[in-house]
Amino acid sequence: MELKWTPLLFCGLFLLSSASRNCKIGYKYIKPGCDDENECVENPNICGNHSQCINTNGSYYCNCNEGFRSTASTTNFTAIDGQCEDINECAEKTFQCSEHLVCVNYIGKYACECPRGYRRLRGDPECEDIDECADVADLCGSHANCNNTQGSYSCICHRGYSNYGNNQSKCIEMNCEQFNETHHTPEKLRSLLSLFMKRCESLNDPDGDHRLGEELLENLFTSADEMLSEGNLADSETLSQFLGMVENSMHLIGPQLKEPVTRLETHNTHAVVAVMRGETPPIGSVILSTDSAHFNTSWETAAGKSYPGFAFAALVSYKDLNTSRDSFSGLGRISQVEGNITYQLNSRVVTAVVSNPETKHLSDPVTLVFKHVQERAESKGMYYSCVYWNETQGAWSGRGCVRAWSNSTHTVCSCSHLSSFAVLMALYPIKDTFALVLITRVGLVLSLICLLLCILTFRFCRSIQGTRNSIHLHLSVCLFIADLVFLCGISSTYNKGACTFVAGLLHFFFLAAFCWMLLEGVQLYRMVVLVFQTTLKHLYMYAVGYGAPLIIVIISTIAYPQGYGTDRHCWLSLDGNFIWSFFAPVCIIIIINSFFFIITVWKLAEKFSSLNPDLSKLRTIRGFTVTAVAQLCVLGGMWVFGCFLFQEEGTQVMLYLFTILNSLQGALMFILHCLLSKTVREEYCKLIGRVYTQKEKRYSEFSTNQSSNTQHPLQSDQSTRESKI
Structure with missing residues (x-):
């Protein structure tokens, strides 16, 4: 029995022990x-600082x-309730x-002390003035007299020096001559220089009128x-005076x-100035x-080695400040690249100024x-x-200025001196490759030959005479002259x-x-949609074909x-979107012609589906339409590629496509309107046949004459002594 109850006894004792520990x-x-x-x-620090902990039964x-x-x-509080404060x-x-x-407050206590500028002598309950001028050597510097006052002091600057109204700062030299006028100074600048000259001179005089900054x-x-x-500020001399005056004025x-x-x-400027004052030079x-x-x-x-009691830093940004081309002449080439370099500012000009007079060689750059005016990545x-x-x-x-890094929107510069700064964009001439030059010249020569053949064909081939032929003739003439001028004068940039x-x-x-x-x-459109109006008056055609372009150019x-x-080619400039004086009319014409051709093809499809018996005429119109659409795709597509090419970054694929299509447009015209035309091919065959027949006839006559001469020998004329055949 005892053995059986023993486990129960141990369990009871364990439960009793566990309950007692709770x-x-x-x-x-x-x-x-x-x-x-x-x-x-x-937990000794349970109450925090500046307090005492008192333990109680079951708490504290x-x-x-x-x-x-x-x-x-x-x-009486706990750490959960709060803490102690001074x-x-x-x-x-x-x-x-x-x-x-x-009264002067300290942490946990206070004290009654002498005011600033006074001190209490040992054993004396009253305060006496501190003579700062005697206690601190060179307190006002070597360009001022130190004047002790009750509880304070003041620095009285020598003539030609000033502490800018801060009577307890060291005096620095005032160079008022920098505000003198010259005979080249603009009128607006003269009045401003006169104002600052008076202000500078008043600072030299301790009793002068101290106007607020x-x-x-x-x-x-x-x-x-x-x-x-x-x-x-168009010329460099005026700009130098203006920027120098802003820096001196700051x-x-x-x-x-x-x-x-x-x-x-x-409206055109933005200035920010930060100022720090104190007995010790500021840091940070x-x-x-x-x-x-x-x-x-x-x-x-900003403070420099000689701290006068204040330091300031200023940044001035000019929103509309352009410089002439002559102001870039002293830059030289940034890297060794053949050809002329075009310089252009791509940021606003800023002036950075600090109170430190020694800023020509800064130990800490x-x-x-800069934020770019025009977002553009380097290439x-x-x-x-x-x-x-x-x-x-x-x-x-x-x-003295190094570019730290740059992207399409910003450029970071590190400079070892202070002045007026900007970000310059150097545009290098991209030399055309030999392959592009060869394609252009060979293609243009071929186009000129083909266009000349087109002009002769459209002018003298009687079987194709009509309104549409006249249009093709003038189109070929325009392209011939344009290609000839392009080949001979596109690179004549040496003569403006x-x-x-x-x-x-x-x-x-x-x-x-x-x-x-x-x-x-x-x-x-008139031939297919307006069937009874198949001709255009020549006067109207000349007004549209030559008058409209002339008005646009004027x-x-x-x-x-x-x-x-431009500096590279004799073509339209990209500045100010001037190139759109050409592309805008071209795009409008392509859109209008595309509309006409869509309607034309739609109407032709309707007529063929109705099995019109006059199929020969319809096939002729269909041939005209196909060649016209192909012509629009070729010539219009050429300038679509050119539109992409004239953007800031043209790809090599676009460049080669534009060059090939532009140089071979005459050959494509000859293929579309001459070789693919059955009527023109027949005329060519007739012409070749006539030429060949004429040659055979001349050869036959020559052979007959030769045989006759062999049968009849030469006879002598006794009077003239000349031979006759």
């Missing part, structure tokens, strides 16, 4: 039962030290210092905005600004941003991030570079006048060719005369 919160098991847990010992509570109060609603006795005015002392900043960029709007304005960051935006980075650029430098760079024919405006040379220069004339001729005759194609579409010449001729 203690309440705040207690822990200590054999043989539960006892209070001392949370203050187990916290009390704040003197000079601190609980964030909880009660004095009591600012000075702000709450829980006590009062004597009249000569001021914000007002000067507004005056500067209001005048700058007017100059940019009126376009008074050195005068920056120290006078009261706010830490000042922004000003006008400073980033200034406008809508078109970012300027990243450090306060150490500054970073400028074989285009390269981005970082440049600055060299006022001495009056041109853009890349010295001749190049402009060649581009104008190409514009006119290629447009005229498409206008005659439009007339062919109209003629087919308007284009008046609107944008510099659009004829």
Whole structure:
């Protein structure tokens, strides 16, 4: 029996032991039962800093030290309820210092001390003034006199020096001569220089009128905005004066600004200025941003080695500032590429200024991030570079600026000096390959021969005379002249006048060719849809074929005369979308002709399905339609490829397709309208037959004469002594 109950006894004892170890919160098991847990010992930092932990039976509570109060609603609290925070006795005015002392709060306590600029001598309850001028050597620098005052001091600058109204800063030299006028200074710039000259001179005088920097900043960029709007900065000398004046003015304005960051935006300018003041030089980075650029430098760079008590950094962006071609002359070639390089700014011009006067050779380069005006990725024919405006040379220069990286939208520049900067886009001439030149020349010569045959055929072949033949004749003439001008003058870029004339001729005759194609579409429409109106008056055809292109060329010449001729070819310029003075009419003609040809084919299909007995005429019209549609596809498709080619990035496939179709268009015309025409082939056969028959006749007559001469010998004329056959 005892053995049987033993397991039950062990189980009961185990359950009893487990139940005894299940203690309440705040207690822990200590054999043989539960006892209070001392949370203050187990977790010494349970109440946090500046407090005391008091243990209780089954719990604890916290009390704040003197000079601190609980964030909880009660004095006795737990870590869950709150913590201790400092009591600012000075702000709450829980006590009062004597009249000569001021309250200074510390963590957990307070003290009554002498005001700034005073100190208490040992054993003396009252405060006495500190003579900063005597205690601190060279407090105001070597260009000022230090004047001690009660509780403070002031620096009185020598003549020609100023601390910009901050009487406790060191004095720096004022160079007011930089605002002097010259006989080349524009009128708008003269009034602004006069204003800043007066302001500079007033800073030299301690008793002068100290105007706020914000007002000067507004005056500067209001005048700058007017100059940019009126376009008074066309030449390099005026631009150098303008940018130099902005830089010098910012050195005068920056120290006078009261706010830490000042922004000003006008119609054509955007300026951001950051200012820091203090007894010690500021540290850290400073980033200034406008809508078109970012300027990243450090306060150490802005302050420089000689810290006068303030430091500033400024970024100015010009929204409408163009430079002449002469300003790119001093750049040279960025890489060794044959041919001339075209330079173009692809960012807004910015001026970066800091208070440090020594910025010609910075030990820590500054970073400028530019947003591109025109989004364009680099390629074989285009390269981005970082440049600055060299006022001495009056041109853009890349010295001291390195491009960190660039994509289609932004360029990052790292520069070891400060000035006015921009991103330059260098466009390299892409030299045509030998294969393209060979295809073009051989194809054009072949086209000229074929077009000449077309002209002779359409002019003298009587069996095909008619309205449609006249259209083909003038189309061939236009293409012949255009191809001849293209072959002889497309590369005449060395002579600007001749190049402009060649581009104008190409514009006119290629447009005229498409206008005659439009007339062919109209003629087919009239032949099929308007059956009884199968002819067009020649006057109307000449007005459309030659008058419309002439009007377009005249308007284009008046609107944008510099659009004829480029640096590479004597063709239409891509600037200002001028190329669309050709492509827009071409696209309109192709769309209209496509509409006419669709209706024509539809009507022909209806007539063939009705089994019209006049099949010979229908087959003739069908042949005309097929050749016209093929002609539109060939000649129109050629310029569709050309439209894609003249974009910023033309592929090699498009380039070769355009070149082949353009150079062989005369040969294709000859094949479509002559060799594929049964009537023309018959005329060619008759002509060849007549020529061959004529040759046989001449050969037969020659043979007959030779045989007669062998039977009748020469007879001598005694009077003249001459022989006769």
